[in-house]
Amino acid sequence: MDQSFQSLTYRLAINSDYESISQLVNEAYRGESSRQGWTNEDEFFEGQRINPDILTQMMATDGSVVLIFFEQDSKILIGCVSLQDFTIAENIRIGCCIPLQHDNKVKSAYLAMLTVRPDLQRRGYGKFIISVAEKFVRQQWNIQLIELSVLSKRQELIAYYIRRGYTDTGRRQQFSSHDNRFGIPKTDCLEYCILTKFI
Numbered sequence: 001m002d003q004s005f006q007s008l009t010y011r012l013a014i015n016s017d018y019e020s021i022s023q024l025v026n027e028a029y030r031g032e033s034s035r036q037g038w039t040n041e042d043e044f045f046e047g048q049r050i051n052p053d054i055l056t057q058m059m060a061t062d063g064s065v066v067l068i069f070f071e072q073d074s075k076i077l078i079g080c081v082s083l084q085d086f087t088i089a090e091n092i093r094i095g096c097c098i099p100l101q102h103d104n105k106v107k108s109a110y111l112a113m114l115t116v117r118p119d120l121q122r123r124g125y126g127k128f129i130i131s132v133a134e135k136f137v138r139q140q141w142n143i144q145l146i147e148l149s150v151l152s153k154r155q156e157l158i159a160y161y162i163r164r165g166y167t168d169t170g171r172r173q174q175f176s177s178h179d180n181r182f183g184i185p186k187t188d189c190l191e192y193c194i195l196t197k198f199i
Contacts, residue, residue: 007073008125010132013059013066013080018052020077021066025050028115039121039157047184050113054182063088066113067136069129079125081133082113085141108145108196109137130164134199146199149173149192158193166195 013021029041029049041049058064063085069078086108111133116125137143150157152172162168175190 009072010067010069013068018055022051025115079116079129084110106145109143111146111148138199147196152191152193166197169194
């Protein structure tokens with residue numbers, strides 16, 4: 001482990017964490033606070049990204065977990081990531097809105113909601129969280145392939161994942177604006193870029 005992350009620890013989220021996870025994710029993805037970070041969705045959406053009720057529903061699905069990361073001494077929440085095992089979980093949804101198609105021939109998992117506290121971004125925490133997530137699904141679920149989705153307009157984030165070894169599959173899926181629980185689009189014709197990585 002990199003020396004800068006010696007004090008960082010993680011565990012599986014439980015119900016009592018959902019309020020603080022929701023606050024962290026919403027602050028990182030939407031609104032004024034998100035602009036402290038290097039990338040966010042504030043340009044494309046208004047409203048919440050997640051809430052405790054949605055998290056409860058997500059985590060009630062078999063094969064779904066959220067890993068939370070925090071400073072070991074202070075217990076301050078630093079980041080999180082959600083993971084879903086495609087071989088178990090059903091109705092995987094991009095942004096919790098539209099079904100994500102995947103190849104059943106390969107044991108794969110879906111990585112989503114990668115979040116780092118806005119004021120702590122650009123310090124390598126995201127890279128560390130991704131590496132832990134990849135190791136988790138490989139060791140715990142025997143996963144061979146990770147899939148994730150990024151708004152195609154967020155070119156800086158797509159480039160970030162490509163630097164982490166992910167490949168643009170060329171697949172695109174339209175964002176469904178019918179469910180405003182996850183945010184209200186500020187623009188039309190939003191679509192997701194599907195990326196994958198063999199691990």
